[in-house]
Amino acid sequence: MLATLAPHEAPPIVDATAVRSPRPRRVGALVPYLYLLPGLALLAVWVYRPLTQTFQISFVSWNLLPTSPARPVGLANYERLFTLPDFGSALGRTAVLILGLLPFTIVVPVVVGLLARRVRGRAATVYQGLVFAPLLVAPVAGAAVWQWLLDPRSGAVNQILGTTVNWLQEPGPAQLAIIVITGWHVLGFAVLVVAAGLAGITDDYAEAAALDGATRGQITRWITLPMLSPTLVFLLLMTVLLAAQWSFPLIDTLTHGGPAGATTNVYYLLWDYGFHSFDAGLGAAAGVIFFLGFGVIAGGLVWLSEKVSIHDN
Amino acid sequence: MTTSRAMTAVLSVGETRRPVLGHAALAVLGVVCIFPIYWLYATSFRAPEDIYSLSPFPWPLSGANYATAFQVLDIGGLLLNTTVMAVGIALGQLLTGLLAGYAFAAWEFRGKQLLYLVFVATWLVPFQVTMIPNYALLSQLGVLNTIAGVVLPSLCSALGVILLRQHMQGFPTELLEAARLDGRGSWATLWTVVVPNLRPALAALGILLFVNAWNEYFWPALVLQRSNAVLQLGLRSFMGSEGNDWGPMMATAGMACLPVLLLYLVLQKQIVNGFVRSGLK
Numbered sequence: 169m170l171a172t173l174a175p176h177e178a179p180p181i182v183d184a185t186a187v188r189s190p191r192p193r194r195v196g197a198l199v200p201y202l203y204l205l206p207g208l209a210l211l212a213v214w215v216y217r218p219l220t221q222t223f224q225i226s227f228v229s230w231n232l233l234p235t236s237p238a239r240p241v242g243l244a245n246y247e248r249l250f251t252l253p254d255f256g257s258a259l260g261r262t263a264v265l266i267l268g269l270l271p272f273t274i275v276v277p278v279v280v281g282l283l284a285r286r287v288r289g290r291a292a293t294v295y296q297g298l299v300f301a302p303l304l305v306a307p308v309a310g311a312a313v314w315q316w317l318l319d320p321r322s323g324a325v326n327q328i329l330g331t332t333v334n335w336l337q338e339p340g341p342a343q344l345a346i347i348v349i350t351g352w353h354v355l356g357f358a359v360l361v362v363a364a365g366l367a368g369i370t371d372d373y374a375e376a377a378a379l380d381g382a383t384r385g386q387i388t389r390w391i392t393l394p395m396l397s398p399t400l401v402f403l404l405l406m407t408v409l410l411a412a413q414w415s416f417p418l419i420d421t422l423t424h425g426g427p428a429g430a431t432t433n434v435y436y437l438l439w440d441y442g443f444h445s446f447d448a449g450l451g452a453a454a455g456v457i458f459f460l461g462f463g464v465i466a467g468g469l470v471w472l473s474e475k476v477s478i479h480d481n
Numbered sequence: 482m483t484t485s486r487a488m489t490a491v492l493s494v495g496e497t498r499r500p501v502l503g504h505a506a507l508a509v510l511g512v513v514c515i516f517p518i519y520w521l522y523a524t525s526f527r528a529p530e531d532i533y534s535l536s537p538f539p540w541p542l543s544g545a546n547y548a549t550a551f552q553v554l555d556i557g558g559l560l561l562n563t564t565v566m567a568v569g570i571a572l573g574q575l576l577t578g579l580l581a582g583y584a585f586a587a588w589e590f591r592g593k594q595l596l597y598l599v600f601v602a603t604w605l606v607p608f609q610v611t612m613i614p615n616y617a618l619l620s621q622l623g624v625l626n627t628i629a630g631v632v633l634p635s636l637c638s639a640l641g642v643i644l645l646r647q648h649m650q651g652f653p654t655e656l657l658e659a660a661r662l663d664g665r666g667s668w669a670t671l672w673t674v675v676v677p678n679l680r681p682a683l684a685a686l687g688i689l690l691f692v693n694a695w696n697e698y699f700w701p702a703l704v705l706q707r708s709n710a711v712l713q714l715g716l717r718s719f720m721g722s723e724g725n726d727w728g729p730m731m732a733t734a735g736m737a738c739l740p741v742l743l744l745y746l747v748l749q750k751q752i753v754n755g756f757v758r759s760g761l762k
Contacts, residue, residue: 199667203584204596207577210637215603218614225613232613234620280510284503291504297749298511301518303756304741306696308713309734312720313521316727322533324520356514360757406760413607417698421720438609443703448613455610463605 225452232448245453258437265347265433266411272351273358273407274400281362282388299356307417314349315422339430342423346431350415358403365399401473408465434458525731532728546728553729554715556736562628563711569632570694575687578641583671586649587657600642608699619704630704641690644759648682688748689755692741712737
């Protein structure tokens, strides 16, 4: 197989760091810790303290009011969580959201990236400028303009398509709308990440394979795509971990999780439990489960990305 | 398998010397991506009676929607608050990142790997998991519904630490050594040698952090529930489920995006590179 021909150079998603050289050592042993202190103190207060507290709150019943006492309830919150239908359906909808975003974060960027490999110069800069811009639009502003575009009576989308869909008030269309708007925000970013990945692949192997009589299709399938795989795993990781976060502002402003819960994903559910139902224990239990679940998924994908890199070496 | 074959067959067509298909694909994508932004500004400049017009170019141009937006909302105050918030967060993250990055790049010390992991691992902790305890703490500190309440929890970001560490590891050791032989302490070295030499990198990262902070939604939405004191939240007051006032809403949305889009016009390359190399949060 041609794939075995291809030594791999990871695309520069993150700066390649310079080779480490010896640093001055004879400064007081405490000094580096002092420089770390402000950052560590902030993280201790705003990330690790609340994380431990979330674990604790998940074992109590509490309505978030400082005046009312928290009552220890053991595992009751977790039991309640797993018997509530909301939880399973929010997980399912998050999976739908992630799958629905993959065309925007992987499929279209790869297709366009391969088609446009030879587009260079000023034209490329202009295209880049256009496709990347949505990422910089403030989420609520993006939500506002899409609400206008999707307005059932006078919105541009219905008028252009000749339809009368009530996009944000019907379950199916609302889910689709949230996926498309989220996808619109991140598509250009993914296109440029893929372009950077492709630019990092040397032409040598493709040329060697071409000399051996490989067709362009074979070269793409057996050389380019395998060499691009670390970039693709990176995009997959981002999509899985951040899809629910990216869509949160849109859901909070456009659908409030509705209609009939159709756009309630895991992060919106946490928000809902904590600040609409004021059920801190249940919200914390859900938070713990999601945190652990996403941690495991992230670990798996990082493992996968290391595996593809070694495989290509 | 067959689908991937079919796909690669299609793809290979594009890799000709004159990439017509490539231009076409990028042009279509570019138009699709930019259209909502164009429509936002086009609507905002239509005269109120033309709001429902679908003509691609708003004519005659009108500032009436902006005037209404300024009457309904204290746009000046919201802009100021949003700027203070975004600048405060960006500067805070730049400073904590600079100090921590310096420690990681210039010294060997016990627990270095572990402490670095402590910074990086925060990437895995979403706001939604820590929000209830943090909200309670902000309430005890009495900073709910203030800009300080938004800025305080965001003063340190893993992104700032990771990127500044990378930049400083590329920093020539000889310069640090020379400063030490000069008898300068590490603090003086940081500000007189490292920072001046890292100025371009610091500026680029500062812009990235500013853009992120400006567009942050979740935390301001939680902390500023009552006051709605930043632009993104002010904009929500136009977004009812019924009877939207589209013109002023688009005008406000346009102003909420304007500072970042203007920065982007001037510094497209730096901003794109910043995001593509560092990923998204």
